[in-house]
Amino acid sequence: MQDHGSIVEGLLKRKTALNADELAELLGISSVSVYRLARRGSLPSFRVATSIRFDPKKVAEFLSGSEGAR
Numbered sequence: 887m888q889d890h891g892s893i894v895e896g897l898l899k900r901k902t903a904l905n906a907d908e909l910a911e912l913l914g915i916s917s918v919s920v921y922r923l924a925r926r927g928s929l930p931s932f933r934v935a936t937s938i939r940f941d942p943k944k945v946a947e948f949l950s951g952s953e954g955a956r
Contacts, residue, residue, distance in 0.1 A: 897946035903932075903939035 893912055906924070910917040921938065923929035930944040 894946045894949050897942040897949075900942040903934075903941055904945070906938060906940075909940050909945065 896912065904912070906917045906920045910920045913920070920929065920940075924931040924938055924940075929940070930948050931938050931940050933939070
């Protein structure tokens with residue numbers, strides 16, 4: 887698994903939105919967990935028709951903010 891800093895760095899370089907499977911792989915969690923976090927509002931997400939997508943910059947900001955809260 888990648889360390890927190892390299893995950894954030896990779897997200898900031900990304901130009902397109904991620905789907906749940908891509909984000910789950912990056913974070914080292916299941917896609918079910920990603921969907922659950924998005925549904926709770928714990929992970930920033932947006933809808934495109936019936937799909938859930940994740941803005942890489944907003945996820946990076948979220949992760950950076952989470953790190954400071956620990």
